[in-house]
Amino acid sequence: MKVLIVHAHPEPQSFTTALRDLAVETLQGQGHQVQVSDLYAMNWNPVASAADFSERQDPDYLVYALEQRLGAKNGGLAADIQSELDKLLWADTLILNFPLYWFSVPAILKGWIDRVLVSGVCYGGKRFYDQGGLAGKRVLVSLTLGGREHMFGEGAIHGPLEDMLRPLLRGTLAYVGMDVLPPFVAWHVPYISHAAREEFLVAYQQRLSGLERDQPLAFPRLQQFDERLYPLQRA
Template sequence: MNVLIVHAHPEPQSFTAALRDQALRTLEAQGHQVQVSDLYAMQWNPVASAADFSSRENPDYLVYALEQRLGVKSQSIAADIRQELDKLLWADLLILNFPIFWFSTPAILKGWIDRVLVSGICYGGKRFYDQGGLSGKKALVSVTLGGREHMFGEGAIHGPLNDMLRPILRGTLAYVGFEVLEPFVAWHVPYISDQAREEFLVAYRHRLEQVADDLPIEFPRLSQFDEALYPLG
């Protein structure tokens, strides 16, 4: 299996980085091929703009998704996007590894998503959910956060964590066709003991050793809807 880990944390000694390293060790020990995109170390540019294209179909008005489609065909898309897109298409499993910032992803990871999930390849028209351009691949989100587990759930102060992760799990990964696995979550990590952190690392290793057998979260399938995308039945 080919695995791409996209890591987004500004501190190289962070526990999020320890999760990245655990994933790399575990997956390589199983014989998988692994590439890592460390966005902060790469100084990844998160800003989607006209500068992403060396030439444009419409130089007077930027429709970013349209220029993405044409830019890939004409090879006018920025080299850093093309490199990450090649990694993404190579991968059978994508792992997004990041801390929760303000109920969301770090901006640098959002910028990777904006620039690399290219229209015309990853999605477009009715190529979404199970018909998305990345169908047949799997995706796993591994996150760290400062909150305690009891703060997340039905009736909890912050609500269910998967509601918070909905834009990434459903609106991004499932939308482009990934089979999305249940997230791996390390709770309260800035405040727990080294032993507790080690327990999270061990749990993550066990999870990754069985990742090929993980069942994905259920999301809509286009066969459940008519041509106008009204639900059938």
Template structure:
């Protein structure tokens, strides 16, 4: 299988750097082909702006969505954007590896999403009608591919439990897993989170690699998070609200996950 590892950390000698090297070796040893987008090493441009459309008329009003659409349709995107889109088309599986900074992904990775997820590529696709509201949330250009987050966090695991001070880790990562990965069609695997990173010694690193290695071995067989598909009947269209008979009396992120 083809695996794209989007790696985010400014220090190659960090824990994240060592885990990235381990992941590449583990995947290649299993027979997979791995490509890496090391955003800091690539000096990735994080800001979406008018310069992303190379054929844009000077002085024209910048409309992020429409400029993105025109550039994608006309083949006038900056080459760095088109290159990353090609990697996503090539990949059977995508891993986003990053440290949890201020309860989210680092800004450079958010910028990768904003620029690479062009209109017509990751959003704005499919018909919009009274029965089908675009190809998204389980459908889209990236449907049939798998994705997983590998996240490091400085806090204890208990800080991210349902009653932990930071809030449940699944809630913190929901906008990324549901809104960035599931939205364009990925089958999203449960995240792999490594906690209390500043206290990991040599023995702890070996345990971390063992746990990560098992998740990488299971990349193609593990059950994805059972997010509800938008156009499969669970949501009223065009309101896009969950039908009242499903998860009655409840709200929040969890209602968008099917439970037995």
């Protein structure tokens, strides 16, 4: 495999960073190629703006997705975006590694998504879900959080974790065509013992060792809908 790990944590000594380092060690040990984008270490700019394009289709009014398409065609994307896009297109497996912030991804990772999942390359028109521009690639979300496992699920205080991750898993990763693997979750990380953290590391290493055999989650396929994207009637 060719693996891109996008890591979003500000503390080099964090457990989230330990998960990243373990992924690099484990995957390289299996003979896979690995690249890492450490967003905080890179001082990644998360703000999508007109400065992301060397020339504009419409210099008077910014429609970001349309300018992305032009920039992708003419080589006019900002250098930091193009570098990350090249890594993404090189990889057949993406790992997003981050702590859960306010039921979502850290702002710096959201900015990577906004700027690097370029319209016209990763999606556009009816190029979404199984027809998305990144079809054939696989993605694993690896996350840490402070809550206990019993606080998430049907009837639990926070509801299902899957509901919180829906904008990421479905609205972003599945939307651009990737096969989304079940997330790896390390619960209650800031408050658990060293031994408990070691157990999570062992579990993650086991998960990584079998990553190629993981079955992706189910999401819509365009063949289930007509030309206007109404669901097809089933007999």
